[in-house]
Amino acid sequence: MINQADVKKAVKDYVKSKGVTGIRFVKVTLNRGSGTSVHISLYLDKPIELTFFNGLIDELSKRYGLRSWLIYAPHGRLIRLSATST
Structure with a gap:
């Protein structure tokens, strides 16, 4: 079972482990249905x-x-990664 807080922590830990400094915030949302859809939004301060x-x-x-x-950029500095789980 995917937990929203666990995914957010995993993303933040990955960012920290790679030494990336250009991310202002991370937002994670889950949509449950036949599978789970995960949306990870990363607000960028500079190119990565x-x-x-x-x-x-x-x-x-x-x-x-x-x-x-899938990758989507709804506006100038936000990158959204979306995936599904079985």
Whole structure:
């Protein structure tokens, strides 16, 4: 079972472990249904290398069984990663 607080902590721990300083805040929301949809919003203060997002997606996929990742930028500094779990 995926827990919203656990996902947020995992994201923050990953950010800290990689030494990334350009993220102002992290927001995680879950939508439960036939599977669980996870939305992770990262508000950026400055550009971040794409390899950071690849590593974050790999880490969360392994830990929580997430798949079918989508990336969306609803406005200038926000990046939203969305995935589903079976």
